Amino acid sequence: MPKDSVAGTGIGASTKRREDVRFLTGNGNYTDDINIHGQAYVHFLRSDVAHGRIISIDTSAAAAMPGVVKVFTGKDFEGVGSIPCGWQVTDRHGEVMKEPAHPVLAQGKVRHVGDPIAAVVADSLAEARDAAEAIVFDIEELPAAVNMKAALEPGAPKVHDDLSDNLCYDWGFVEENKGAVDEAIRNAAHVTTLELVNNRLVANPMEPRVAVGDWNKSSDDYTLYTTSQNPHVIRLLMGAFVLGIPEHKLRVVAPDVGGGFGTKIFHYAEEAFCTFAAKACKRPVKWTSTRSEAFMSDAHGRDHVTKIELALDKDNNFTAIRTETYANMGAYLSTFAPSVPTWLHGTLMAGNYKTPNIYVNVKAVFTNTVPVDAYRGAGRPEATYQLERVIDMAARELGVDPIALRRQNFITEFPYATPVAVEYDTGDYPATMDKLEEIADLAGFAARRAESVAKGKLRGLGVNCYIEACGIAPSNLVGQLGARAGLYESATVRVNATGSISVMTGSHSHGQGHETAFPQVVAEMLGIDASMIDIVHGDTGRGPMGMGTYGSRSLAVGGSAMVRATEKIINKAKKIAAHLMEASDSDIELKDGKFTVAGTDKSVAWGDVTLAAYVPHNYPLEDIEPGLEETAFYDPSNFTYPSGAYCCEVELDPETGKVTIERFSAADDFGNIVNPMIVSGQVHGGIAQGVGQALLENCAYDENGQLLSASYMDYAMPRATDVPFYTVDHSCQTPCTHNPLGVKGCGEAGAIGSPPAVINAVIDALNSGGHKVAHMDMPASPSRVWAAMQG
Structure with missing residues (x-):
């Protein structure tokens, strides 16, 4: 792609981020800004011990307190699926990893400080918190496995009783290299040995996690509003593997998201809970994490x-x-x-x-x-x-x-x-x-x-x-390596009759500037100003299936999908332009937002072509369909x-x-x-x-x-x-x-x-x-x- 920008807004231009206007003026639309009429609030009662057996939970006093709609425990989720893992690793012995169940609310045992034991849904957050304090529970505290090496020793406390030990997998790569590596080290002139720790981190994005579940009684449709980096994947994991909701009945929306750093890629129990509870309570249910809660409920890093x-x-x-x-x-x-x-x-x-x-x-x-x-x-x-x-x-x-x-x-x-x-x-x-x-x-x-x-x-x-x-x-490779989802990306480019464009992408922005950079790519290809292009993302109901944003994939994969879809747009637009100018589409050139017949001064503007796409009064319909909208999926090699x-x-x-x-x-x-x-x-x-x-x-x-x-x-x-x-x-x-x-x-x-x-x-x-x-x-x-x- 050329490095010279179009009108100062194409590829290579340091244009200011258009999304920052709403962020800096307080007009962003974050998940916690979403409030649905009649919504209730949930507060999670979380374990204060790292490892323990749940002897009893008495919620009767909490259920009777003012404003309480319903109190949930693990028993309410016994017929519900486990929070799924999206990648299966096979170890060096050819055995698949151990994959224990991860319930929405703790069942039988708590396994870390912060593991949710119960959840109170009430008319207000204060009432939910007050009622949670009235829950009476008895947990038999057990020895905890904390140090990794000690956790693998014989007799170490088992995190999951149904597993033989605490080893998830023992992976070797490339196993065929091991002998040659051992020999090379034995014969080396010098060997440097270092033991080190990559310390555990808490991601701490500016916006804590939020989930709002909604259920429509008349249609049996569910909507989850959530702070996610990949709403389509959340819809797939939660709908198919946890709650059993058909995808056409489940919409996941991730509006403005205030940072993620990876920690908002994953499907969390709170998302499933709010979606499930919305139907059980017959009203919307909202949860907003506190910063202290985030420390013990958001996935940590490194370690x-x-x-x-x-x-x-x-x-x-x-x-x-x-x-x-x-x-x-x-x-x-x-x-x-x-x-x-x-x-x-x-x-x-x-x-x-x-x-x-x-x-x-x-x-x-x-x-x-x-x-x-x-x-x-x-x-x-x-x-x-x-x-x-x-x-x-x-x-x-x-x-x-x-x-x-x-x-x-x-x-x-x-x-x-x-x-x-x-x-x-x-x-x-x-x-x-x-x-x-x-x-x-x-x-x-x-x-x-x-x-x-x-x-x-x-x-x-x-x-x-x-x-x-x-x-x-690519998807075929990562599938062989254990990925349980494809890793392609998608884009739909919809050209409106007046020439403006909406691009629907499966990628999601949580601070990267997609609403600025993605239009630069499309503008460069079409020779128009980037201000004519709008980016739509973060809503499974508005765009094609996509894999979200993580691993620095947005431009390389998502942007490439946009290129492929835009190429389709250009090819069709050239046919329309050729028809308007009574020429062959193979002779049509697109430059600076204008279609020209090569070697002549005959031309037609971008806006004239896009209008003709929707006003096809004299189309040869056997060759050109009305409309100007294309979708592409891109799977890298x-x-x-x-x-x-x-x-x-x-x-x-x-x-x-x-x-x-x-x-x-x-x-x-x-x-x-x-x-x-x-x-x-x-x-x-x-x-x-x-x-x-x-x-x-x-x-x-x-x-x-x-x-x-x-x-x-x-x-x-x-x-x-x-x-x-x-x-x-x-x-x-x-x-x-x-x-x-x-x-x-x-x-x-x-x-x-x-x-x-x-x-x-x-x-x-x-x-x-x-x-x-x-x-x-x-x-x-x-x-x-x-x-x-x-x-």
């Missing part, structure tokens, strides 16, 4: 414990990588949880490097904690962190420059088939590193370090590279592979251990860029989240499964003063070869590339001050840094 080994030959070429990871699933399998530490993690362990032998082992473990699933990057940050930390550690052990070691081992020829079963189509890793060295001013680092020393501070430099897989696809190189400079206070980020630079290759301003914003946000993980955030449980970081009093979110002004560059562009836009995806890159850069910088700062510290787990809090300096 891996890993041992990684990097083998090198005598010339410092990488020869093998071997990893063993324990991945926390929590108490239940969330929608995509099994795929995150396997297919979204193991397949990226080659990184940017031509390592010939790689083997990845992952043991997924059930524990008495909140379920863990995809969080911004989903598996790729975990892989990148392991790899880039062990490379930095190897460089320090070998006494070589960490950038030179990386450059020596870069993949330089494409396409490149990795030992972990993916093929990178394009990339230029030396170019992104060249650009990083330029924008980060690495040549001036020594002077900046000297200035810090003069102030009594330690200064460190951390560099890393990353590659990620975006636009998860491969992932896209964004990549980049990041640099962080930190200053460390030896007296307090406090780390301050002084400079941060990011050089990314996202392929073709549709809106550079939006891309920069996505990188900025991702880096902020990565910095949060590296320095501040940590979701912690005690040995009894009590959540110790259950509010902002104990969970340290990054503030404005914790992040620097970034230097971001995405001028290195190697277009993707297998989608029509040549785009790769940008939404997760910052969160993938930043944590190892920060930790590498902290380790460098410590060693520059004579503190021989090989590794430090995230977050590098002042107390941890200070303790490391004390030896």
Whole structure:
């Protein structure tokens, strides 16, 4: 696609986000803004113990309290399906994963703090809360399985009594590589071994989750309004597998959504409850999560414990990588949880490097904690962190420059088939590193370090590279890998008689700027102004079946579907234009919103053609149908592979251990860029989240499964003063070869590339001050840094 924009609004233009007008003026339409006449409110009574057997629940007093409509317990859902998992993993022994039931409300046992025991529906939220306090229940507290390794020991408390143990699966990839990897490590000139923790995180989007269920008595139709990244998938999972509602009787609407970061991909019990309760109570039912509730009901992220080994030959070429990871699933399998530490993690362990032998082992473990699933990057940050930390550690052990070691081992020829079963189509890793060295001013680092020393501070430099897989696809491949849904995307382009356009997409926006970027794509193709194009999304009743937004797939997959549908529009419009100008459609050219007969001055405007499409007074109807609307489904042939190189400079206070980020630079290759301003914003946000993980955030449980970081009093979110002004560059562009836009995806890159850069910088700062510290787990809090300096 060309890079020159049309009237300043097409591909390549940094047009301002049109959706921000309503967001910044308080006119957004979020789920909590939706109130239906006669609605009731639900409050969930949640377990305050991590593991326990439900002896009794007495709801009689609660049911008799003022305003109470109905009180629900697990017994009311005994004939209802389990919350489904969307991905089935087969382990290295050929056995399918263990997949325990996940009831809407707890049945028999509670399995984590926050597990819903009962739900009160009342005329007001205050009345529902008051009544919940009147529920009398008896739970026999049981020992909790919290530590993953301990949970696999013989005699450990079992999270699910119907399973033999707490192991969900023991996955090896690629199993055929294992012997060669073991041999390469035995014969290596040098092996660096690192054990590390990828700390558990809470996503904390600005908007907490909300669900409003509605039921129409006369038609038996259901509507769920919810904060979701993929309403069509919620309709499929909830309708078919939980509540047994035919899809034509169930509409799912996700209006404006205030952030997701992955945590709003999944189908949650509260959505099913509100939909079910709406019919049971014969009135709409609404639930709005509190922030404290979100900490113990939203899926958490990361939580891996890993041992990684990097083998090198005598010339410092990488020869093998071997990893063993324990991945926390929590108490239940969330929608995509099994795929995150396997297919979204193991397949990226080659990184940017031509390592010939790689083997990845992952043991997924059930524990008495909140379920863990995809969080911004989903598996790729975990892989990148392991790899880039062990490379930095190897460089320090070998006494070589960490950038030179990386450059020596870069993949330089494409396409490149990795030992972990993916093929990178394009990339230029030396170019992104060249650009990083330029924008980060690495040549001036020594002077900046000297200035810090003069102030009594330690200064460190951390560099890393990353590659990620975006636009998860194709459907036939992921189906073989265990996905229980297709991963295509859809688009319907409806051209109105006056020339304006509505584009219905299965992708969903929760902050990415789709309402701005998607019109730029269609405007570029038609040669019209993007203001003529409207984007419709987030409503299963208005658009074709789609898979939603996650994995940086929106432009690469959703945008490609729009391209295909728009191509169909152009082909038909050319036939109409040809008819109007009495020419052959093969001679019609479309440029700048005008149809022209090639080689002549005969032309007809876009608006004239679109009007003729709906006023077909003299059509040859055997050749052209009235109307101008087309639908396309796009299923990619491969992932896209964004990549980049990041640099962080930190200053460390030896007296307090406090780390301050002084400079941060990011050089990314996202392929073709549709809106550079939006891309920069996505990188900025991702880096902020990565910095949060590296320095501040940590979701912690005690040995009894009590959540110790259950509010902002104990969970340290990054503030404005914790992040620097970034230097971001995405001028290195190697277009993707297998989608029509040549785009790769940008939404997760910052969160993938930043944590190892920060930790590498902290380790460098410590060693520059004579503190021989090989590794430090995230977050590098002042107390941890200070303790490391004390030896």
